[in-house]
Amino acid sequence: MKEELKSSSFALRRLGEIEGESYFTPQFMNAALDTARFHAASAGATFKTLVGAVILDSIAKSSQDPNRGNIKSPTEIAENNTLPQISAVAGNEDEIATFYKTHIREQFAKGRSALICVPTTENGNALFEKISKGLEDKVFIFNGEIKKKEIIKNWRMAADPKHTVAVISTGAFLCLHRRDWGAVIVADEGSTHWISVGRPRIDFRQFARCLAARNFCELILCGFVLSAKTYSGVQSEEIAKRNPFRFRYQNGVAVEIWDMKKNKTQKKSAPFKVIGDELEKSIRDTWSSKGNMFILTARKGSFPYTICRDCGRPVLCGKCSSQLVLYSGVKEKDRRYVCHRCGSIYDTKLRCRTCNSWNLVPLGIGALRVAESIKGLMPELPVFVLDADTAPTKSKARKIIKDFFSSPGSVLVGTKAACAYIDRPLDYSAVASIDSLFSIPNYGINEEIFRTIFNLKELAEKKFIIQTRNPDSVAIKHAISGNAADFMSEELKFRKQFKYPPYFTLIKISFKHKSESAAKSAVEKASTMFNPDRAVVYKSFIGYIKGFHIYNALLKIPAVNWPDDRFVAILKSFPPSFNIEINPENIA
Ligand SMILES: [Zn+2]
Ligand SMILES: [Zn+2]
Structure with missing residues (x-):
């Protein structure tokens, strides 16, 4: 401060x-x-x-x-x-x-x-x-x-x-x-x-x-x-x-939707398929035709979340309460749980914090899990992984992209961060998992998902494949059909109804403190300063990080009235220990 x-x-x-x-x-x-x-x-x-x-x-x-x-x-x-x-x-x-x-x-x-x-x-x-x-x-x-x-x-x-x-x-x-x-x-x-x-x-x-x-x-x-x-x-x-x-784009590329709900393996004992049949076919063709393919996953790591089979609760970090990500190594001793928010690492002897059960089930499809599954299917095929773990710097990311494009018959698996570096068309582009993004507390997340899929589909020259449980969601449906006009008009209706940008300006005021009641009362006091408007006070979805409790106040005012000199003056009068964001990317 x-x-x-x-x-x-x-x-x-x-x-x-x-x-x-x-x-x-x-x-x-x-x-x-x-x-x-x-x-x-x-x-x-x-x-x-x-x-x-x-x-x-x-x-x-x-x-x-x-x-x-x-x-x-x-x-x-x-x-x-x-x-x-x-x-x-x-x-x-x-x-x-x-x-x-x-x-x-x-x-x-x-x-x-x-x-x-x-x-x-x-x-x-x-x-x-x-x-x-x-x-x-x-x-x-x-x-x-x-x-x-x-x-x-x-x-x-x-x-x-x-x-x-x-x-x-x-x-x-x-x-x-x-x-x-x-x-x-x-x-x-x-x-x-x-x-x-x-x-x-x-x-x-x-x-x-x-x-x-x-x-x-x-x-x-x-x-x-x-x-x-x-x-x-x-x-x-x-x-x-x-x-x-242009509102509509038709690059004529074939699209394959793999509905993970319908294609659930029939036998309960059979292992869950990370790579659906359609994805597998394209991976094999990439190899035999010496082509290239990019596969997007929503998360890095192997299993983005783990739940307790006995009490059904997610397995959380003891320090910051966020969901732990399992990294499955080649050897059992390399397996570990990592917290992406605070960086804590736990070994796999971890038990459920609620009921002390050891019966934990890793779930979700992370980049590493997709890469490992491909290696399981075709050990000879080169697989590159680009996410925040493998490419913490821009130069590392560029190196991976260069190696990928100079290896015919290879597959690149990556998170959204990888998309920014792909600068030329691909034979195949695919989405292995994206559904977990829908639960991010960001009013713009649908637009982001739409844009990601829309761009990815445009990169494909042979085929675009998407694995999802929500093929009928507005974002996915319109991105696949290449229709920005219909997506935007539905999205804008939603934004208007729930008072989000561009119709309303959001003002988020956050405060963190070691004492939860101190954090809450500071934000509550701040929220009353905008008479007659009143900001909504809530505990941050992040909640508790590195020993601090976080509280937010959110104020929505019609965008035509922003910037309002009186409100700007009030906001600028807050001490720097308050964090103020106008139209924040997420309201967590
Ligand atoms: Zn439990
Ligand atoms: Zn943590």
């Missing part, structure tokens, strides 16, 4: 210095303040999230506004400008790349530059490769993985007001000093990777929106499947459709 205070006052001091030097444009500074207000976060901390350390230390300090003395204030700009309507583009990778290329050239012809915001380094690199051909000296890329020296060199060229540029950048480099932005483009707008890591939790798409508004330039939201928020904007005609705008 102390450290955070220190770092935020540090950022504030820095902010003051920089304002004095006025390296950043007034449009950028105002957009940063708008973003801070939206997230009820301090200006200093928000600024620090939006300006990479390299820029702050090596460029902003030693440079001055290249256009100094020749600038218009935002009010001057406002007087002779109207804000263009926000627009959206939906299409596959190639269609979108074509759109970018055409649009960038249009901006150049008008003497304007284009800023393309990307959620991840992976997105940025793929995009750079697609659109920079023929425009090499005018397209620049920035992200946290590029070496400092190169960033500094490219930054100066990209900021040079003598020529127009297109810039592809992740969150911390959107502060590039230019006054000629003609368009701010949000690429892969539906991605789940837009929220900054750490506090405050800033949604960079929100910043892009503010930056476009402050520059009076176009905001264009692009993606294969756009976010539910953008679809609702298109529905209400607040957002204009551009060309291409």
Whole structure:
């Protein structure tokens, strides 16, 4: 807590210095303040999230506004400008790349530059490769993985007001000093990777929106499947459709649904099949045709949960009460239970905490269990596993992907984290297990499941296979048929009915304390400060972690009323021991 205070006052001091030097444009500074207000976060901390350390230390300090003395204030700009309507583009990778290329050239012809915001380094690199051909000296890329020296060199060229540029950048480099932005483009707008890591939790798409508004330039939201928020904007005609705008995709690939309820093994004594018949057929064909295949699982480890056969309760971690994951090793002595939340490890002599029974049944389909089952079926087939265990770093993940694609006739098994690295089509793509995700306390989980399956199906060239107990769920049904329009309209109805974004803004206030009653009363007191609105107080689903009890208060207010100055002021008055999130990814 102390450290955070220190770092935020540090950022504030820095902010003051920089304002004095006025390296950043007034449009950028105002957009940063708008973003801070939206997230009820301090200006200093928000600024620090939006300006990479390299820029702050090596460029902003030693440079001055290249256009100094020749600038218009935002009010001057406002007087002779109207804000263009926000627009959206939906299409596959190639269609979108074509759109970018055409649009960038249009901006150049008008003497304007284009800023393309990307959620991840992976997105940025793929995009750079697609659109920079023929425009090499005018397209620049920035992200946290590029070496400092190169960033500094490219930054100066990209900021040079003598020529127009297109810039592809992740969150911390959107502060590039230019006054000629003609368009701010949000690429892969539906991605789940837009929220900054750490506090405050800033949604960079929100910043892009503010930056476009402050520059009076176009905001264009692009993606294969756009976010539910953008679809609702298109529905209400607040957002204009551009060309291409596709709701349906039919790549003509064969789809096989393996209903795990219907295909349950008849004989009770027969072991449960992790790999259904359809999946097995495709794995065998991958091997014999020297092809490649990706299989998604919802969880890492072997058995994501274990229940007690005597009392029926799940086996929980003694320290943090979350479900334990069983890792089955090759040898019995390697078998162990791991808690993914707090990292505790237990041996397999573990007993049920409720009834002390040793009769525990491991359940669920984790990545490791799928990989082991494939090895059991076909020991000669190379199987790669990509999840948080095998690839704790990006470079490890990229290495696994490289090895996988250079081994014809191999299978990659991975969690959702793996999907971001698969950058080319596959012969087969499949879902071995996804059902456990439906129980995650996140209002957006259906959208996430829909998007994951939709993307995965698009990658397959021969066949897409899905194993599930919920083939008729809205997310799975529409993802398989490639119909974003029907999914989004059902999803948006649900969001409206239960007062979720994009119709309502959620404000989550959390507090943790060693004493449960202290945690509860602190949050209860906080919840009464929004008169006449009142936040709902509940014990966090996480409940108890590392000796702390967590309580939340959740407030829902109509999205049109946000940000509300009175509420922002109240939220900012809370001490930093309260954690505040606007539109949190989950309400647990
Ligand atoms: Zn029990
Ligand atoms: Zn634990």
